[in-house]
Amino acid sequence: MSFVEKMDTVFQEKWKFKNEMPIQTKMVPEVLDGNDIVAESPTGTGKTLAYVLPILHLVDGTKKQTQALIVVPSQELAMQITDVIREWIAGTAITVAPLIGGANVKRQIERLKKKPTIVVGTPGRLMELSQSRKLKLFDIRHIVLDEGDVLLSREHRVKIKNMISGANPDRQVIVVSATITDEIERVANEFMDEPLHIKLAAKHIPRAGTVTHSYIETPVRDKTDLLRGLSHLPNIHALAFVNNVDQVWMKEAKLLYNKAPIVVLHSNMRSAERQQALESFRKGKSSILIATDLAARGLDIEGLTHVIHVDVPHTIEQYLHRSGRTGRAGEDGEVLTLLAPHEEGDYRKLTKGLHPTEKTWRHGKLQEKPNIRRK
Secondary structure (H helix, E strand, O other): OOOOHHHHHHHHHHHOOOOOOOOHHHHHHOOOOOOOOEEOOOOOOOOOHHHHHHHHHHHHOOOOOOOOEEOOOOOOHHHHHHHHHHHHHHHOOOOEEEEEEEEEEHHHHHHHHOOOOOOEOOHHHHHHHHHHHHOOOHHHEEEEEHHHHHOOOOHHHHHHHHHHHHOOOEEEEEEEEOOOOHHHHHHHHHOOOOOOEOOOOOOOOOOOOOOEEEEOOOOHHHHHHHHHHHHHOOOOOHHHHHOOOHHHHHHHHHHHOOOEEEEOOOOOHHHHHHHHHHHHHHHHOEEEEEEEEHHOOOOOOOOOEEEEEOOOOOOOHHHHHHHHHOOOOOOEEEEEEEEOOOHHHHHHHOOOOOOOEEEEEEOOOEOOOOOOOOO
């Protein structure tokens, strides 16, 4: 059975989609035709399969060379995509290898000696291995930048450009993200060949579930204690975002001291610690995972009931990326913001048109604030 013939099965059974998603309908044939693509579609809408499936058709597992490179901003997303590919290539000659920072580089070099068909990696480690000539970029004909808005930001832009320029001149470049700004689109166009631009808004995505937006007004000093209370709610499985690593550390120390069932995820953790935290959260041993934006970028966590903005995001793009973690694959979800007085103006701008509901925290319960009419 070919990968195309398997497509309906995977949508219905493995991925819980009754039909292929709009981004897949638009992207798959264009990737197969070899076109460069800039694709924007909300989180949880099937972008990974939209490029993985056609790339599996385009590569040849019998050739002992690395032909496709998938670049991602975080270790966790690299391993998640690697696992998806492994499911699809079972029983074929195609091979895949993750190349991420924080892992044993000598083992990764040994994997590269076997010439994996597809490599999935983070920018720093990929650049390190290409500069030492362990990863031969010239053989690569398909490059995917997943979470392209992060990868083409100023932090990673030079590394990405160097990798693309070192690849085969006939390379195909695909950029995907939930948000593509004008600046990112301009940068992408610099190294792409007449790219096809695909953009799908949330209203074009069929969803069986509902995502609600809500907030609780609370002073900054009370946010950690409120987070502790939320962690003890029955059946809560939440991803909580803060704006910097220092805040993650502070909240971790206070919450664990008070025996709150939480774990944290940030870029300063060792690879094994990050994997352990994710496993604890995915298995339900912890009810809330506290993370920074980069650490949780692109993660697909099944059954996520809430996204909690502990700190109000700085941009609309941040709000969309965070909020898109819940309400995936037709499930309901709630996006809850812990709103301090000085954050109210920014929050109103971010949620314009979303009509968020105000809630209160009373006696260990989260409930809508009653609408009391004044006489």
